[in-house]
Amino acid sequence: MSRRPYKPVMSRTWYLKQTSYRNYMIREMSSVFIGLWTLNLLVGLGKLIQGPETWSQWLALQAHPLMILFSAVTLVLALYHSLTWFRAVPQVMRIQIGTAFVPAKLITNAHIGAMVGLSAIVLVATLWGV
Numbered sequence: 001m002s003r004r005p006y007k008p009v010m011s012r013t014w015y016l017k018q019t020s021y022r023n024y025m026i027r028e029m030s031s032v033f034i035g036l037w038t039l040n041l042l043v044g045l046g047k048l049i050q051g052p053e054t055w056s057q058w059l060a061l062q063a064h065p066l067m068i069l070f071s072a073v074t075l076v077l078a079l080y081h082s083l084t085w086f087r088a089v090p091q092v093m094r095i096q097i098g099t100a101f102v103p104a105k106l107i108t109n110a111h112i113g114a115m116v117g118l119s120a121i122v123l124v125a126t127l128w129g130v
Helices: 019-050 052-062 065-092 104-128
Strands: none
Touching: 019 052, 019 065, 052 065, 065 104
């Protein structure tokens, strides 16, 4: 009789077998892209402080097709992360009015509506130069 500890065998793609695990891993992976994009933005702010020449070099880098693709992928992943997070909110934020609870869909839609509304305000302010 051996006393070796049990070591379960798991493949590297174990999370691809169930949809909920896969969606969770995609949402968690999106934070890596968002973090890298944020670092890129911070570098850009540093270049802006250094002067017009370094700023224009950074802007030229941002116009590269790979950087545009990276920004587009990051935007899609950020939207996915936000929407999946908003779907989880009703599970932790149960609002009770009297004896009834506010429907989960209403809470989720309120959060999504707030995100869309605030994004529209930021977009309008950016385009109008306010």
